[in-house]
Amino acid sequence: MKVLAILCALALACAAQDVAKRGEQVFVKTCATGYCHGVRGVSSGAPRLAGRGFNQTYINNVVTRGITGTGMPSFGERLSKADLVAVVAYVATLNGIANPDSVAPVSSGPVLSGEAAHGAKLFSDAVRGFGRCSTCHEVAGFGISVAAPIEQVPATVAAFKALATPNVRTGTTAGESMPVLVLSDRMQSTLFYDLTSTPPVQREAEPGAVKFSDGSTWRHASVIGDYNDAELAAILAYLRAALK
Amino acid sequence: MIGRMRFWPILLFSISSALAQDAGATHADWPHYGGTQLSWRYSALDQINTSNVKALTPAWLFQTGDYAENLQATPIVQDGVMYLITARARVFALDAATGREIWKYTYPEPARSVPGFVGNRGVAIGDGKVFFGTKDNYLVAIDQKTGHLVWRVNIDDPRQCGCNITAAPLVAKDKVIVGGTGGDGAHRGYITAFSTQNGRLAWRWYVIPGPGEKGHETWKGDSWRFGGGAPWLTGSYDPALDLVYWGTGNAAADFYDADRVPAGADKSKDINLYTASVVALETDTGKLRWHYQEIHDDLWDWDSAYEVLLMDREIHGRMRQVLVHMNKSGITSVLDRGTGELLKVFSVPEVQTWISGITEDGKLVRRNEPQIGKTTTVCPTAAGAKSWNSMAYSPRTGFLYIPVNELCEDITPNDAPADEGQNYMNGAFPVKLAPGRSTYSHVDAWDPVSGKRVWSMPYKYVLLASMLATAGDLVFTGNPEGEFFALDARSGNKLWSYQTGAGNRGGSSTYAVNGRQYIATSTGWHVSVVGGALLALFPDQDWRLGSTLVVFALPEGSR
Numbered sequence: 001m002k003v004l005a006i007l008c009a010l011a012l013a014c015a016a017q018d019v020a021k022r023g024e025q026v027f028v029k030t031c032a033t034g035y036c037h038g039v040r041g042v043s044s045g046a047p048r049l050a051g052r053g054f055n056q057t058y059i060n061n062v063v064t065r066g067i068t069g070t071g072m073p074s075f076g077e078r079l080s081k082a083d084l085v086a087v088v089a090y091v092a093t094l095n096g097i098a099n100p101d102s103v104a105p106v107s108s109g110p111v112l113s114g115e116a117a118h119g120a121k122l123f124s125d126a127v128r129g130f131g132r133c134s135t136c137h138e139v140a141g142f143g144i145s146v147a148a149p150i151e152q153v154p155a156t157v158a159a160f161k162a163l164a165t166p167n168v169r170t171g172t173t174a175g176e177s178m179p180v181l182v183l184s185d186r187m188q189s190t191l192f193y194d195l196t197s198t199p200p201v202q203r204e205a206e207p208g209a210v211k212f213s214d215g216s217t218w219r220h221a222s223v224i225g226d227y228n229d230a231e232l233a234a235i236l237a238y239l240r241a242a243l244k
Numbered sequence: 245m246i247g248r249m250r251f252w253p254i255l256l257f258s259i260s261s262a263l264a265q266d267a268g269a270t271h272a273d274w275p276h277y278g279g280t281q282l283s284w285r286y287s288a289l290d291q292i293n294t295s296n297v298k299a300l301t302p303a304w305l306f307q308t309g310d311y312a313e314n315l316q317a318t319p320i321v322q323d324g325v326m327y328l329i330t331a332r333a334r335v336f337a338l339d340a341a342t343g344r345e346i347w348k349y350t351y352p353e354p355a356r357s358v359p360g361f362v363g364n365r366g367v368a369i370g371d372g373k374v375f376f377g378t379k380d381n382y383l384v385a386i387d388q389k390t391g392h393l394v395w396r397v398n399i400d401d402p403r404q405c406g407c408n409i410t411a412a413p414l415v416a417k418d419k420v421i422v423g424g425t426g427g428d429g430a431h432r433g434y435i436t437a438f439s440t441q442n443g444r445l446a447w448r449w450y451v452i453p454g455p456g457e458k459g460h461e462t463w464k465g466d467s468w469r470f471g472g473g474a475p476w477l478t479g480s481y482d483p484a485l486d487l488v489y490w491g492t493g494n495a496a497a498d499f500y501d502a503d504r505v506p507a508g509a510d511k512s513k514d515i516n517l518y519t520a521s522v523v524a525l526e527t528d529t530g531k532l533r534w535h536y537q538e539i540h541d542d543l544w545d546w547d548s549a550y551e552v553l554l555m556d557r558e559i560h561g562r563m564r565q566v567l568v569h570m571n572k573s574g575i576t577s578v579l580d581r582g583t584g585e586l587l588k589v590f591s592v593p594e595v596q597t598w599i600s601g602i603t604e605d606g607k608l609v610r611r612n613e614p615q616i617g618k619t620t621t622v623c624p625t626a627a628g629a630k631s632w633n634s635m636a637y638s639p640r641t642g643f644l645y646i647p648v649n650e651l652c653e654d655i656t657p658n659d660a661p662a663d664e665g666q667n668y669m670n671g672a673f674p675v676k677l678a679p680g681r682s683t684y685s686h687v688d689a690w691d692p693v694s695g696k697r698v699w700s701m702p703y704k705y706v707l708l709a710s711m712l713a714t715a716g717d718l719v720f721t722g723n724p725e726g727e728f729f730a731l732d733a734r735s736g737n738k739l740w741s742y743q744t745g746a747g748n749r750g751g752s753s754t755y756a757v758n759g760r761q762y763i764a765t766s767t768g769w770h771v772s773v774v775g776g777a778l779l780a781l782f783p784d785q786d787w788r789l790g791s792t793l794v795v796f797a798l799p800e801g802s803r
Contacts, residue, residue, distance in 0.1 A: 028660065029660045029663075029667060030666070034673075034773075035626075035627070035773050035774065035776065038674055039656060039672045043780070126469065126664070127454070127469060135398075144401060194395075194442065194444070197444050199398055199445060201396070201397045202395060203394065203442070204393040204394060
């Protein structure tokens with residue numbers, strides 16, 4: 001039992017060093033760079049971090065939340081959980097904490113298969129500009145939530161292309177008709193997306209200024225034309241994995 | 245055929261006749277970020293002038309209440325109404341004579357935190373709307389009379405691109421055109437134009453050419469996808485030539501080029517087009533007419549994103565349609581704005597070690613390049629011989645008015661791979677004071693035709709506020725200690741100053757209401773990015789933050 005405990009402690013120390021090493025890589029790229037903390041936290045504009053007597057809770061809070069009113073941003077959503085833990089551990093070592101706590105990184109989200117991973121890239125592929133899915137859909141933290149969250153993933157590429165969009169209606173204002181997605185049509189104002197072209201334009205109008213009618217000539221098939229069938233299949237695989 | 249062609253130059257000359265001497269001057273209004281679309285930051289108003297500026301006194305001030313960062317915006321004025329925006333996109337319409345609030349629009353705080361710096365350098369007006377960019381990367385149009393939302397459109401997902409909008413948009417014809425940040429990240433920069441009327445996309449021009457496009461051969465492998473170049477400031481527009489001019493950002497990774505230059509047999513390809521360039525785009529289509537690259541294969545974070553001044557000047561006895569543009573290194577190019585031909589080039593900082601010089605045809609001599617495994621000291625710095633704050637130009641003196649900083653840095657590059665939307669500077673570069681000096685900045689007057697400095701007014705610390713020139717032969721700017729001051733445009737002598745109470749790191753403008761001339765300036769230091777890095781160089785200083793607009797005029801009855 002005692003031997004086991006010692007082994008564990010050693011293993012933890014080793015793991016902590018690995019984590020801190022990873023943290024150093026994150027630090028070099030994210031914190032040391034630019035006008036910020038400099039190599040090994042000795043300052044390059046932003047405050048020095050090395051040898052300041054910071055404890056790990058403090059470091060974790062600042063890295064995660066940032067400091068309002070200063071140039072220190074919050075990294076809570078910017079870094080992966082694993083990188084966050086690692087960089088906090090590394091900054092702890094700069095402050096004399098030899099064996100920082102290194103909570104085992106929790107993997108976030110499902111592990112994606114080859115095709116689904118490819119689909120994930122295609123979904124938000126910057127090379128496609130406004131022709132990518134993420135122009136209108138937010139999935140797993142990426143993309144613009146113009147459309148409502150995806151609830152059902154089409155079973156096949158054919159079904160994907162034939163997707164019905166009954167919530168897209170026709171708006172008419174000043175003699176012009178356009179496909180629209182209505183967000184709210186209240187007493188105070190009317191808020192809707194104009195889907196005439198990509199990217200969709202969110203517009204606000206006086207109540208009654210835009211007349212809405214059901215049905216539209218707009219088709220989902222016409223905005224996924226940047227992808228071929230194999231790519232659409234990969235995107236479906238991604239959506240099935242991500243929305244499980 | 246040949247005979248007919250000979251007539252063309254004459255015809256072209258008569259069609260696109262020279263600009264009037266004060267074409268770039270503002271009058272009662274200050275309608276654009278750079279004053280007019282020619283970006284001179286110069287006003288024809290001369291009620292306040294060298295003989296009476298001593299009497300200049302605050303008329304009113306406006307506290308925005310948004311102290312999240314600071315106030316950087318250049319105030320826009322039309323028909324006696326001022327439009328002002330804060331760092332977190334609170335937009336105000338104010339009575340420009342009294343500061344009374346007419347309406348206020350508060351852009352909703354993004355639900356999730358978004359990457360990128362928080363700051364906003366101004367709104368644009370046109371087509372009855374006020375346009376501005378946001379930190380979550382939307383271009384927004386609100387009604388100029390009511391402040392109500394008209395439309396908004398997302399430019400790109402900031403969580404993916406690591407980019408957003410801090411610049412004022414440019415309105416040209418029926419389009420509102422905007423550049424974005426992200427030049428120091430793994431991102432492919434672009435300029436996007438939308439219909440002022442309904443926000444629909446008009447065009448997007450990518451700084452880095454894609455596969456099959458000319459210039460693509462200047463990028464290694466897939467590096468074009470993340471090669472930076474983000475044009476993060478505001479361009480200019482020549483209505484006669486119908487061309488939009490913009491400066492593009494540095495190549496990324498900033499301090500390390502092995503992953504982005506082709507490095508084949510043909511060394512002339514190792515230039516990373518169209519980063520660190522001035523480009524002329526057709527207003528209706530976004531099509532590239534010409535480009536001029538100021539820094540081939542940039543390795544020092546030498547953005548060319550800064551303002552583009554359009555003017556006509558006589559050069560070698562011939563009236564030329566020129567543009568003047570400064571790169572972050574301080575290299576300043578005078579180009580024929582019809583063709584992109586280089587007519588003159590000069591460098592403004594006194595301390596310059598990244599090159600030993602520049603030839604008349606714009607070639608950099610003995611580049612002192614950062615190298616992996618070494619630390620290289622260069623001057624000036626990635627904070628800029630000048631930062632994003634604009635210079636000004638007076639047609640009365642013919643001089644450019646430029647704030648210049650004298651700093652150095654130790655660049656230690658690394659070879660980290662690109663990670664989409666994440667920082668891709670690949671280097672640490674602690675900034676330090678240039679050695680052997682007691683002053684670290686100066687306001688200069690430069691003649692763009694001769695390329696010579698006419699006068700220089702030294703300042704102890706650094707200068708990071710925009711310049712304003714007027715027909716009263718005055719040049720205004722502010723310093724980090726809070727002093728807003730006026731110099732004689734012909735001599736550089738300081739004629740007036742006022743302690744505004746907080747560091748100056750924004751833009752100024754001048755306008756008139758009911759015959760009274762006002763001078764307005766944004767105040768409040770900031771500690772993110774350049775402002776913070778440079779404050780750290782002066783440990784005894786504590787330049788004050790804030791977010792207050794201060795407006796000056798001559799006392800009533802003294803005019």
